[in-house]
Amino acid sequence: MPETPTRQLRLNAFLHDTGHHEASWRHPDSAVEHIADIAWYQDIARRVEAAKLDAVFLADSPAWYGTGYRPSNQFEPITLLTALATVTERIGLISTASTSFYEPFNLARLFASLDTISGGRAGWNVVTTYNEDAAHNFGLDGVPGNEERYARAQEFLDVVTRLWDSWEDDAVVADRASGDYVDTSKVHRIDHAGRYLKVRGPFSSPRTPQGRPVYVQAGSSNAGRAFAARNAEAIFTAHQTLGDAQAFYDDIKSRAVSLGRDPGHVLVLPGISPFIADTATQAEELYQYVNGLTVPEFGLGQLEKIAGTSLHHLELDERVPAELFGGAGNVLDNQRSRTQVVANIVERDRPTLRELLHRLAGGRGHNVVHGTPVQVADVIQTWFENRAADGFNIMPPLYPQLLDAFTEKVVPILQDRGLFRTEYTGSTLREHYGLPRPASGYAGSWPLSADLPLAGAR
Structure with missing residues (x-):
């Protein structure tokens, strides 16, 4: 085994019912009959943990x-x-939750519970949600613009952080002789009254094993990048080419440094959706077979949401006009990051509508690769070593077959190359990611809130 380098890949398994390809459920080997069976998900989690991956990740659209x-x-x-x-015992557990629809105290309780129950393995994927259908489910007439959503998200995250930090690490004394369970001088109200939120605090329970869950962020718009550089400890992103991924990586790291952050504590994790087979020909055949199961009407509806315009006038084998996206692929200060990814595909590769629908069916703008285990490992290594990624969100097009192909055939290659762990060295998600455990802000740096006035305070 080669000597382990200082920098190691971070790998998550992105769970998505039968797979990330929109037609995966139609594959004869899919597990579509089991997607409401918790035992099936538990089995998947055990497989991911056996491969020593960092975490499983769940997106959410309410x-x-x-x-x-x-x-x-x-x-x-x-x-x-x-x-x-x-x-499970070691695998990290990352969940998406929207700052547009939750209340800070309720969200703080949910993630604190997950972090405590799991022994310190929770991560929060912070999203702002621009889905109008979701807004209607929460009594809202619509969603605000990008900038306002991120302004609320920043205030929301600040409030949740203060709630989790409102108990100092040594606040619980559990002194049977005196009868004091909590040193209430080390529990603090946050007394927050801001533009969007009003929360008194303190939090209802002590700090969790990680201090607070790992902060993950998945927006790559200009507002999303600014938010990520300030707050995120891991960033999920979508890129089609090495050059685009390198530019994003450099931008995020530079922004983090300008804010006084350690760039090594801001992990960039693009998505990759691999079709894996023993030969390149077999992988290509699998890719084409699954694409052949798609329903064009569904993919067209998803694409029209991204483009913001109707595409029904185009024939499936007609090239997609680049002007439909308004030049979004050339705009750095973009408002909708996924629109920019798709616009780049159209402007660079000039696909037909059918080809574009197939490109998006497997990864929704993430990098879809098809090849042998060695070829997939080569792509991962190239992006990692050329500072385009610190690791990847693995998005198998078909569960569980292509997850198993990755964990059983690609991961051992990465291990043999010294790029990925062979055993866990820690038990928390922060330890897996190489992130420090943050101290409570009230332990010395936040003189902004009054101590909690409780009867019998000592």
Whole structure:
């Protein structure tokens, strides 16, 4: 085994019912009959942990797709990850939750519970959600613009951080002789009254094993980059080419440094959706076979949401006009990051509508690769060593077959090359990611809130 380098890959398994390809459920080997079976997800989590991956990750859209062409979400993600925590010991557990729809105190309780139950393995993927259908489910007429959503998100994150930090690490004394369970001088109200939120605090329970869950962020718009550089400890992003990924990586790291942060504590993790087979020909055939299961009407509806315009006038084998995206692929100060990714594909590769729908069917703008285990490992190594990524969100097009292909055939290659662990060296998600455990802000740096006035304070 080669000597382990200082810098190691971080690898997450992105769970998505039968797979990340929109037609995966139609594959004869899919597990579509089991997507409401918690035991099936628990088995997947055990497989991921056996491969020593860093975490499993769940996205969330609190609304129905509005189509009968593919399965919808079966479980609320924090509940699902809590069930996975009970049958695993090391794998990280990252859930998406929106700052647009939750209340800070409730969200803080949910993630604190997950972090405590799992022994310090929770991560929060902070999203702002621009889905109008989701907004209607929470009594809202719509969603605000990008800048305002991120302004609320920043205030929301600040409030949740203060709630989790409102108990100092040594606040619990559990002194049976005196009867004092908590040193209330070390529990603090946050007394927050801001533009969007009003929360008194303190939090209702002590700090969790990680101090607070790992902060993850998945927006790559200009506002999203600014938010990520300030707050995120891991960033999920979508890129099609090495050059685009390198530019994003450099931008995020530079922004973090300008804010006084350690760039090594801001991990960039692009998505990769690999079709893996023993030969390149077999991988290509699998890719084409699964694409052949797609329903063009569904993919067209998704693409029209990204483009913001109707595409029904185009024939499937007609080239997609670049002007439909308004030159978004050339705009750095973009408002919708996924629009920019798709616009780049159209402007660079000039695909037909059918080809574009197939490109997006497997990864929704993330990098879709097809090849042998060595070829997939080569792509991962090239991006990692050329500072385009600190690791990857693995998005198998078909569960569980292509997850197994990755863990059983690609991971050993990465291990043999000294790029990925062969055993866990820690037990928390922060330890897996090489991140420090943050001290409570009230331990010395936040003289902004009054101590909690409780009877019998000592």
